[in-house]
Amino acid sequence: MKPIPEPFRIKMVEALRPSTREERVRWLEEAGYNLFNLRAAQVYIDLLTDSGTGAMSDRQWSAMLRGDESYAGAESFYRLAEAVEEVFGFTQFVPTHQGRAAEALLFGIMVRAGQSVPNNWHFDTTRANLETIGASAVDLPIPEARDTARDHPFKGNIDLARLEQLLEQARPGQVPLALLTVTSNGVGGQPVSLDNIAQTRALLARYGVPLFLDACRFAENAWFIHQREPDWSGKPVPEIVHAMFSLVDGFTFSAKKDGLANIGGLLGVRDKAVFERVKQRMVVIEGFPTYGGLSGRDLEAMARGLREVLDPAYLAHRVGQVCWMVEQLDQAGVPVLKPAGGHGVFLDARRFLPHIPQAQFPGQALATALFVETGVRGCEIGSVMFAKRDELTGEMRYPDLDLVRLAIPRRMYTNTQLAWVADGIVELYAQRERIRGMRIVEQAPVLRHFTARFVPA
Ligand SMILES: *Cc1c(COP(=O)(O)O)cnc(C)c1O
Numbered sequence: 177m178k179p180i181p182e183p184f185r186i187k188m189v190e191a192l193r194p195s196t197r198e199e200r201v202r203w204l205e206e207a208g209y210n211l212f213n214l215r216a217a218q219v220y221i222d223l224l225t226d227s228g229t230g231a232m233s234d235r236q237w238s239a240m241l242r243g244d245e246s247y248a249g250a251e252s253f254y255r256l257a258e259a260v261e262e263v264f265g266f267t268q269f270v271p272t273h274q275g276r277a278a279e280a281l282l283f284g285i286m287v288r289a290g291q292s293v294p295n296n297w298h299f300d301t302t303r304a305n306l307e308t309i310g311a312s313a314v315d316l317p318i319p320e321a322r323d324t325a326r327d328h329p330f331k332g333n334i335d336l337a338r339l340e341q342l343l344e345q346a347r348p349g350q351v352p353l354a355l356l357t358v359t360s361n362g363v364g365g366q367p368v369s370l371d372n373i374a375q376t377r378a379l380l381a382r383y384g385v386p387l388f389l390d391a392c393r394f395a396e397n398a399w400f401i402h403q404r405e406p407d408w409s410g411k412p413v414p415e416i417v418h419a420m421f422s423l424v425d426g427f428t429f430s431a432k433k434d435g436l437a438n439i440g441g442l443l444g445v446r447d448k449a450v451f452e453r454v455k456q457r458m459v460v461i462e463g464f465p466t467y468g469g470l471s472g473r474d475l476e477a478m479a480r481g482l483r484e485v486l487d488p489a490y491l492a493h494r495v496g497q498v499c500w501m502v503e504q505l506d507q508a509g510v511p512v513l514k515p516a517g518g519h520g521v522f523l524d525a526r527r528f529l530p531h532i533p534q535a536q537f538p539g540q541a542l543a544t545a546l547f548v549e550t551g552v553r554g555c556e557i558g559s560v561m562f563a564k565r566d567e568l569t570g571e572m573r574y575p576d577l578d579l580v581r582l583a584i585p586r587r588m589y590t591n592t593q594l595a596w597v598a599d600g601i602v603e604l605y606a607q608r609e610r611i612r613g614m615r616i617v618e619q620a621p622v623l624r625h626f627t628a629r630f631v632p633a
Pocket residue numbers: 227273274275276277299301302357361390392429430431432433440441
């Protein structure tokens with residue numbers, strides 16, 4: 177494929193500072209080999225995350241000037257409410273400062289210690305929010321998702337047979353709700369089909385369990401449905417989004433992803449009693465229900481972003497950028513997760529670095545080597561994030577995949593910059609034998625990837 181030209185032109189620029197290899201070696205050492213500890217100015221092209229890092233449009237910036245900063249009942253809230261109803265078909269919702277606040281609110285009301293919450297794959301904060309309550313987060317990806325080379329149009333699907341087994345074996349009341357994460361970040365930004373959402377709902381209904389979407393990348397998921405699901409191919413994206421949300425009892429959302437905003441989140445629920453409790457709890461931890469920990473201008477940016485993200489020209493370019501990069505890397509023999517996901521390129525670190533055992537964090541080794549050689553910052557999604565000691569046997573349990581995610585911020589980097597990144601990865605692959613494993617010297621008990629320090633093994 178050829179890259180699709182950017183469907184925008186640039187009105188304002190931010191200078192990038194190139195660095196030398198010597199500087200990067202020193203910075204990395206000072207950062208304890210943890211890329212989260214770098215200063216952003218030390219990074220040349222920052223693909224750490226697509227969360228809140230995108231460029232806003234001229235229309236979003238101008239809408240922000242209309243931000244109504246009234247404490248209660250601000251006009252900005254009502255403009256957001258219009259967008260939420262138009263895009264998602266939900267009338268009961270609250271804004272939150274981020275997606276994780278929506279999770280904490282929802283779980284605080286609906287989930288208790290000892291319960292289990294199934295999901296196609298839990299995002300790290302979602303898992304942490306459940307585990308802090310004492311509930312268990314059960315990941316049920318389809319088996320195809322474990323094989324990074326295997327082609328499948330909807331690798332994000334939940335494994336319905338395993339979900340049924342879990343529901344069958346659960347004690348009454350043990351499963352308070354189920355989640356579907358669209359798209360599924362942990363298996364590479366892979367989509368969930370509408371058919372899978374519908375079947376999940378039907379199955380859960382038999383057991384009286386409500387279904388919620390972790391909807392952070394709902395538009396990218398809808399775009400894949402538009403392109404890949406025969407029953408929906410060519411249908412307008414807004415119609416597909418409506419179909420997705422019509423099947424669920426509620427959703428959590430981070431506006432830092434498909435809200436095209438730098439901050440913000442949403443929690444939508446259909447149940448009136450739950451919604452009342454959300455609003456009560458909300459005031460204690462997030463703010464009054466019409467501003468939810470945000471300023472009026474943030475609500476305006478989100479309201480516009482929710483509509484802009486559905487533009488097919490935007491989606492074709494966005495998903496096209498990822499797809500084009502994956503194709504370049506694949507053709508050069510670099511082990512990369514296929515098919516391309518929606519928001520990032522995922523390198524398969526165990527196939528990239530077969531000489532490094534999982535106990536020495538191949539993903540961390542690859543991500544740090546890429547920074548040293550190119551100044552590009554990616555993110556390990558693998559054993560640093562997910563390996564856990566089994567409480568019964570004392571053995572380390574490693575995740576199926578050790579990936580390095582190069583998340584592509586929305587509307588930020590040009591095709592030329594991304595082509596340069598792809599070239600850098602191909603060069604690194606040619607000298608992969610020189611890359612060494614890592615050892616952890618300091619770590620926190622939860623979400624250790626944010627703060628752990630490493631040394632070369
Ligand atoms: C980012 C994200 C979250 C959490 O949202 P924040 O705004 O970062 O708190 C939850 N789930 C998924 C799938 C995400 O990508």
